[in-house]
Amino acid sequence: MATKPAPQPPALDPAYARLTLEDLRDLRRELGEEESRVSYWRRIIQARIDLLTRGATDGDLVARLTSVLAQSGTVHRRLANLSVRPASDIEALPDLHALWTRVVDPSDEAAVAEFVAGLQHAEADLSAMRREIHSRLDEATGQLIARYRQDPAQALTALPDIGLRQPLG
Numbered sequence: 001m002a003t004k005p006a007p008q009p010p011a012l013d014p015a016y017a018r019l020t021l022e023d024l025r026d027l028r029r030e031l032g033e034e035e036s037r038v039s040y041w042r043r044i045i046q047a048r049i050d051l052l053t054r055g056a057t058d059g060d061l062v063a064r065l066t067s068v069l070a071q072s073g074t075v076h077r078r079l080a081n082l083s084v085r086p087a088s089d090i091e092a093l094p095d096l097h098a099l100w101t102r103v104v105d106p107s108d109e110a111a112v113a114e115f116v117a118g119l120q121h122a123e124a125d126l127s128a129m130r131r132e133i134h135s136r137l138d139e140a141t142g143q144l145i146a147r148y149r150q151d152p153a154q155a156l157t158a159l160p161d162i163g164l165r166q167p168l169g
Contacts, residue, residue, distance in 0.1 A: 009149055010142030021147060021154055028140040035133045041096050042126040048100065049119045052112055096122065 016024065099122055104115045148155040 010146045012146045012150065013139075013143060016143045019143075021144075021157065024140055024144055024147070025158065028137065028144065031133055031137045031140060035130060035137065038126055038130050038133060042123060042130065044100060045096070045119050045123045045126065049116055049123070052104065052106070052116050052119070 019027065099119060102115060104111050106112060
C-alpha cells in the first residue's frame, strides 16, 4: 500500500503580510464563528425541509427540530477584520427569518413544493457560503502555521500567560 507524501508546509502569502499575528488569530476566530452561524441556519433549513416533506406530525422530526434549535450558540457578529479578503464579498445570508416563519398549508401540495424548492435553494446558498468560509479558514490557518514555522516562539504567544514564560533571547 502506497503512502501519501507529506504535505508541503504552507508558505507565507504576501497578501497577509500587513496583518499582525493577533489580527490573523482574530480573523481565524471570526471565520470560525461565522461558520458556526451559517451551519446553524443550514441545519434549521434542513430540518424545516424534513418537516415539510415528511409531515410535521412525525414526533421524531419534531424532536430533531427541537434538538437542532437547542444547539444554537449566541448570535455571532459579521466578519469585521478581513482586510485581505473582505467580508463584503461573502454574500449575505438569504432572508432566513422569512423562510423560517412562513406558514404553508400542508394539504396544499403545490404550495409545499414551492416552499421546499425555496428552502432547498437557501440551503444550497448556505452550503456554498460554508465552503467559502472553510476555504478562508484553511488560508488563515496556513498563514498562522507559516508564521509559526518561521518563528516558533510566536506559537507560544497563543498560550495563556500563567507566569511561567521566560524572556526570549
